[in-house]
Amino acid sequence: METRELTCINCPMGCRISVVMEGDDIISVTGNTCKRGFVYACNEVRSPVRTVTTTIKVTGGVADRVSCKTKEPVPKDKIFEVMEAINQASCKAPVAIGDVLIEDCAGTGIPVVATKAVFPA
Amino acid sequence: MKADIVIVGGGPAGLASAIAAAKEDSTLDILILERDHELGGILNQCIHNGFGLHTFNEELTGPEYAARFEEQLDGLGIRYMLDTMVLDVDSSAVTAVNSNEGVFTVECGAIVLCMGCRERPRGALNIPGLRPAGVFTAGTAQRLVNIEGYMPGREVVILGSGDIGLIMARRMTLEGAKVKAVCELMPYSGGLKRNIVQCLDDFDIPLLLSHTVIDIKGKERVTSVVIAEVDDHSKPIPGTEQEIACDTLLLSCGLIPENELSREAGVAINPATNGPVVNESFETSIPGVFACGNVLHVHDLVDYVSEESGRAGRSAARYVKNKGNGGGPVIQVKNGSGVRYTVPSTVRVNELDGDLVIRFRSGNVYKDSYIDVTFDGGSKLHRRKPIITPGEMEQVILKKEDLDPAPSEILIKITEN
The missing domain is CATH 3.50.50.60 (FAD/NAD(P)-binding domain)
Structure with missing residues (x-):
């Protein structure tokens, strides 16, 4: 049995939620004051994911960097591998919002897309 | 130079107010003056996500959120000038400078102040x-x-x-x-x-x-x-x-609304927000001069800026058309215990654009307390809130029909349990 302590992010209350786990099974969820807290806690202990937002090098454009994001949230423990892959990559202007800059980022199967347009210099 | 409405600043507030004004009246000539070399304001550097949950029902990054608004400008015939710094505002003209035109003055029917805020x-x-x-x-x-x-x-x-x-x-x-x-x-x-x-x-x-x-x-x-x-x-x-x-x-x-231009123009400033005092139409103490976004009061969510700025833009469009300001009752909105300020400060019931949204911030953290709204001392709303913190803006929405007959004063306060 393992107990995980979380802070709920659904509202400013920030309930401290304790989740007791037995392997992958959730035994109990306590500390939440509403149903949204229960759902948040279950997702957060089973498969925490985050969208990574950063910038990528761009050549031949009016700017040197273009902002980008993982198109879907990636597993939380892959965040730094995703950052490393993005920092190794670069793209060429012109770039449009939504352009795929990396097809499969760091083996997550999730693409990195541009979040801003960069026109050619 | 002439324009019907001049918008000072092309960030989220400026974009939303320009678009709303153009949609209110497509014949208006609207000009945005922006000091940076691109529109979008602070959204351009806010590359993280979490924007647009209220406005678009999806999670966007700052640049994506700005682009959703910028895309609409051309279709609506809204003009904008970049790399252009506004130097002076008065009730019917804006003076600005850029490298192409030098110093120039735009005569206009209404002005929307959207200068945002700066860091302490x-x-x-x-x-x-x-x-x-x-x-x-x-x-x-x-x-x-x-x-x-x-x-x-x-x-x-x-x-x-x-x-x-x-x-x-x-x-x-x-x-x-x-x-x-x-x-x-x-x-x-x-x-x-x-x-x-x-x-x-x-x-x-x-x-x-x-x-x-x-x-x-x-x-x-x-x-x-x-x-x-x-x-x-x-x-x-x-x-x-x-x-x-x-x-x-x-x-x-902390962030401080950037009101040098407003002060120079003689706009009354609320010491609690460091932003202009406004009525229900986001009109300042100078008729025809409106304010919205972070220059008015600092927001946590850009979605609220867009919504508020839309109201300001529509009000400016209506002002240009009929110079508004009909008679009718005027309600004073006051902040009571626990409430640092309210926006707006006054409400002209006849000029209301739909329901009345009053936004405010608390001065402290309150747990398990109540938001109380009273009309001339009589209780109108008593709403339990598990938590109220200064970091999260609060609002109460009053239906237009609730304001008939209009009270002379609406008081908003926080009551501890």
Whole structure:
């Protein structure tokens, strides 16, 4: 049995939620004051994911960097591998919002897309 | 030069007010004056996601959110001038300067002030110590990292737990810096809960509440800062000092609406917000001059800025058409115990554009308390709130029919249990 302590992010209350786990099974969820807290806690202990937002090098454009994001949230423990892959990559202007800059980022199967347009210099 | 409406600033407030004004009346000639070389304002450097949940029902990054608005400008025939700095505003003209036109004046029927806000700098914080390189406001660091592609430092302490400070704690960490601590003078954070969890807890960055920086060390470059715990009066407690080695100190200590132009023009300013006093139409004390977004009061969510600015833009369009200001009752909106300010300050019932939205902030953290709205002393609304914090803007919505007959005063206060 393992107990995980979380802070709920659904509202400013920030309930401290304790989740007791037995392997992958959730035994109990306590500390939440509403149903949204229960759902948040279950997702957060089973498969925490985050969208990574950063910038990528761009050549031949009016700017040197273009902002980008993982198109879907990636597993939380892959965040730094995703950052490393993005920092190794670069793209060429012109770039449009939504352009795929990396097809499969760091083996997550999730693409990195541009979040801003960069026109050619 | 002439225009029906001049909008000062092309950030989220300026874009939303211009679009709303054009949709209200497609014959109007609307001109946005923007001092940067692109539209979008601060959204351009806010590359994180979380924008647009209310407006578009999806989570966008700052640049994507701005683009959704920019795309609409051409179709609506809205003109804009970039690299153009407004120098002076009066009730019917705006004077600006740029490299092509020199100094020029635009005569106009209405003005919408959308200048946003700026960060409180080191000079306004009275932190003792030397003046080495390596002290930045969080927003300056955000621009350096996200737009210019430079890292301002490697070992970082952040003073202030406003949202930009929290966002930058994560951003610096992702780019390989070590964020050693976030110090907050108050016993609670001024930032959104979600940012504390996803920007600090995710990366095990300590948040030290009731702590401040009492010394900055280093001759050429910051070498360390000394932090200390503070008492109830924000005074450092002797014996609690600790020195943290670092090369960078980021400041996230509050935002101040940028009202130099408004003050010069003679617009009445609310000392609680540092923004103009406005009525239900977001019109300032000068008829035909409107204000919205962070120049009016600092928001946590851009979605609220867009919604509010839409109302301001529509009001400006109606003002140009019929100079408005018919008679009818005027309600004074007052803030009672626990409430720092309200927007708007007055309400002309006949001019209301749908329901009345009153936004406000509390002066402290209240748990399990009530928001009370009274009309001339009689209770109108008594709503339980599990938590109210200064970091999250509150609102009450009153239906137009609830204001008939109109009270002479609406009071909003927080009642503790």
